[in-house]
Amino acid sequence: MKLPSRSKSYMIPEYSVTGDLLSYLTCNLQYRYQNKGTLPPSKPVQRWFGEFIHGVIEEAYIQWEQNNMHFPWDWKKDIRPIEDLIDLRLQVRGLYPFDEDLFFSIHNQSDEELTIDDLNEHDHKKLASARAEKAINIWGKDLFPLIDASEHLIKGIRDMPNYDENTSRSNYYGINGVVDVSSSVKINKTLEQSNFDNYNNRIIEYLKKDENFQKRIAKFDKDDEYEILIDYKGMKRPPEKVNNPKVENKWETHEQQILTYSWLRSEQKSSKPIIAGIIFYLNELVPSKEDLILIKDELNNGLTDIGYEYDKDIELINSWQEDDKAPELSDNFKIDRSIRIINVDEYEREKALLKFDSVVSNIEESLIKEMKGCKIQDAWKGDSDERTCSACDFKTFCKNNSVKTKDFKIP
Ligand code: SF4
Numbered sequence: 267m268k269l270p271s272r273s274k275s276y277m278i279p280e281y282s283v284t285g286d287l288l289s290y291l292t293c294n295l296q297y298r299y300q301n302k303g304t305l306p307p308s309k310p311v312q313r314w315f316g317e318f319i320h321g322v323i324e325e326a327y328i329q330w331e332q333n334n335m336h337f338p339w340d341w342k343k344d345i346r347p348i349e350d351l352i353d354l355r356l357q358v359r360g361l362y363p364f365d366e367d368l369f370f371s372i373h374n375q376s377d378e379e380l381t382i383d384d385l386n387e388h389d390h391k392k393l394a395s396a397r398a399e400k401a402i403n404i405w406g407k408d409l410f411p412l413i414d415a416s417e418h419l420i421k422g423i424r425d426m427p428n429y430d431e432n433t434s435r436s437n438y439y440g441i442n443g444v445v446d447v448s449s450s451v452k453i454n455k456t457l458e459q460s461n462f463d464n465y466n467n468r469i470i471e472y473l474k475k476d477e478n479f480q481k482r483i484a485k486f487d488k489d490d491e492y493e494i495l496i497d498y499k500g501m502k503r504p505p506e507k508v509n510n511p512k513v514e515n516k517w518e519t520h521e522q523q524i525l526t527y528s529w530l531r532s533e534q535k536s537s538k539p540i541i542a543g544i545i546f547y548l549n550e551l552v553p554s555k556e557d558l559i560l561i562k563d564e565l566n567n568g569l570t571d572i573g574y575e576y577d578k579d580i581e582l583i584n585s586w587q588e589d590d591k592a593p594e595l596s597d598n599f600k601i602d603r604s605i606r607i608i609n610v611d612e613y614e615r616e617k618a619l620l621k622f623d624s625v626v627s628n629i630e631e632s633l634i635k636e637m638k639g640c641k642i643q644d645a646w647k648g649d650s651d652e653r654t655c656s657a658c659d660f661k662t663f664c665k666n667n668s669v670k671t672k673d674f675k676i677p
Contacts, residue, residue, distance in 0.1 A: 326339075428630075479607060493531065
């Protein structure tokens with residue numbers, strides 16, 4: 267009797283929106299070393315803050331829902347224990363902040379005598395704590411009541427671009443992503459209610475002011491439900507225009523991320539029409555020195571979309587020097603810059619998906635070259651701006667490094 271042989275294993279390559287798309291667009295070669303080679307960055311501070319702020323907001327939402335808490339929250343009593351919990355969770359995964367970014371664990375140091383005044387955002391010593399406090403007290407109070415689901419894993423499948431049965435690894439590929447928050451609202455009702463109850467939900471107010479959003483909801487009835495996808499980012503608002511072709515256009519890639527999420531979500535049975543996405547750029551609530559340098563440059567060169575009407579804030583930023591104390595910017599300036607509304611329309615969504623396909627096609631092409639014996643640095647294109655290269659762990663041996671490392675010495 268002839269026993270049938272087991273068929274060849276069939277695996278569909280999976281790509282994630284943040285882990286692959288955003289990372290590949292920063293630098294193809296760095297992506298290869300970090301993601302495909304699973305070499306974690308040696309100083310993952312940026313990653314630490316991103317994960318910290320996501321963890322803090324998610325935990326704050328759970329506590330708000332369970333304990334029906336009112337705002338503003340007291341930093342020491344309500345927020346500090348959450349920071350500590352998230353910090354410990356990240357430590358288990360080997361992620362640590364810079365010393366000055368966070369008040370250290372209660373277990374390491376008594377913080378009996380700490381007060382809200384110690385959370386002095388203007389000396390920029392305790393950035394992560396200051397940002398967590400502002401994120402919860404400024405946005406949490408309007409965001410939490412709108413949340414329908416948080417940390418929502420969404421997946422989808424697409425045809426493999428440029429599929430070739432002899433060389434391609436699979437005829438499909440999978441996309442996955444985690445939406446920070448999805449909010450299902452009867453928007454016309456909510457908009458009416460916000461006028462009626464005298465309850466000015468700031469997020470709804472921003473949606474009301476957005477002309478494109480208004481045009482889209484005009485097609486809906488009062489009782490129609492639809493969804494808004496929300497994402498928070500532990501970074502400043504990126505510039506709308508980028509002059510250097512080597513610099514990744516984060517403005518566009520964030521829009522692509524929301525549009526791709528909206529397609530993934532629309533593939534799920536329980537979804538309602540997705541009308542918009544909102545991104546919160548949380549660093550804008552307490553900008554660091556590096557953020558202020560960039561904000562100053564972008565405002566002076568017309569590269570950003572928000573802030574020009576705030577004459578007093580512009581004056582403060584322009585007269586501020588790097589060694590000075592951070593300027594006391596107005597809340598309205600900071601809040602306006604921290605929220606971005608992205609309208610979801612079919613045409614833009616299709617464009618974003620084609621872009622994702624082309625990124626996957628490039629990654630697959632480089633992987634196949636490598637599988638055929640091509641050297642890593644020849645199979646993947648290393649090309650990035652000075653800022654990214656100078657923070658890159660691979661700059662000492664990368665042929666395409668844009669910063670000079672001739673002074674590098676092995677200790
Ligand atoms: S040094 Fe620059 S070009 Fe080379 S891998 Fe790193 S980011 Fe990419």
